[in-house]
Amino acid sequence: MELIEELKTKMIEALNLEEMTPADIDENAPLFGDEGLGLDSIDVLELIVLLERNYGIKIADPKQGKEIFASVRTMADYVAANRTK
Amino acid sequence: MNTRVTYRVRLTPECLEMDGKRVAEAVAGESFLTQLYRMNKMDYPKFFKMDVLCKVGFLASEILLQAEGAERFVPRSDRAVILFNRNSSLHADRTFQQTIANPEDFYPSPSVFVYTLPNIVTGEIAIRNKYHGESSFILLPEKSQEAMNRAIARAFLDPETKSVLTGWVEAVSETEFEATMELVVSS
Structure with a gap:
């Protein structure tokens, strides 16, 4: 919840x-x-930069974007599972 | 071709003038551009994503075109948008450069990058008002009414063009800007 x-x-x-x-x-x-x-x-490009800059996440496969950026909750789930910082 | 100016607006960090009359003055607090956005009850959140040059040009056009009343937002191809300045999109260029200046913090901002062209201003105005005519943002070595008049006259050589939204739109920082915009129509 805090991450959201x-x-x-x-x-x-x-x-x-x-x-x-x-x-x-x-x-x-x-x-x-x-x-x-x-x-x-x-905006989605800016969100990709946000994830890389703040959580060390690089989204290599553009096809993933649709699922990751479906909602704030799906973003948070992805960040929690993949963050490196 | 004979032409005449129907409406004119001038926007500076200190005040807003409509047809030569001062109609709003900046007060302490939020930036004058944001104050004008709220005063005019604009429902256009994209405004907040714009760089300062785009905000200045967009606001000047919004305030000027309010005078058209019900005619606004009807799709049209008979209106050109031709703007001018000297410094292009220098402020956005510098802001973007800051996002790539440090190799240890190298995160080019896509949303800043899209404003590193002055003709984004004419594009935003055309999209907002459903204009499908010519749109140009012309850089001049200095503010020259003669040079601007020549460009406006050229626009009217297109038989489809019946009016031109035009003017000088310059912004070198959040606090140094000027827009002098007018609607010129064939008569």
């Missing part, structure tokens, strides 16, 4: 979601598309 909140805070900063607070982000909602946060393709 940490990710929300880092995402708000990295993606300049100035109008949002961590509480506004539903960790189970989709990150992309109209139903969730509505992030775009540049």
Whole structure:
């Protein structure tokens, strides 16, 4: 749960979601598309940088991205299982 | 071709002028650009992702085009967007350079990189307003009304172009910027 909140805070900063607070982000909602946060393709690149910079995670296979970035919760699960720092 | 200016806006770090009248002044606190975004009740979160040059150009266009009322957001190909400045996207260029300057902390920022071209400003305005006409961001060695007038006149040589959203949009830092934008229509 702590990691989820940490990710929300880092995402708000990295993606300049100035109008949002961590509480506004539903960790189970989709990150992309109209139903969730509505992030775009540049945002996903920024999330990849975020994971590498903060958790030492390099996403080598682009096909993994769809599963990893499905929601904040799936991101947190992936970070918890693969982080090197 | 005869043309006339319908609306004009000027935006500086100190104030906003519409058709020569001062309509808003910066107050202490948030940046003036953010203040204007909130004052005008814009619902466009992408604004916060923009670099300062894009924010300045985008805000000036938003405030100027409000005067068009119900005509806004109707897709059109008869309007060109032609902007000018001297320093291109230098502020975003420098910001991006900082993300790659340290080999020990080398994380190029994709979201900063996308703004390292000045014509992103014209693109953002065209997307927002559903313009499908010409869009250009022209760099000049200095601010020259004569040079800008020549470019505007060239735009009107396209028989499809009936109006041009144009002006000088410069931003070298978060606190040093200027936009002088106007809507020129054929008459």
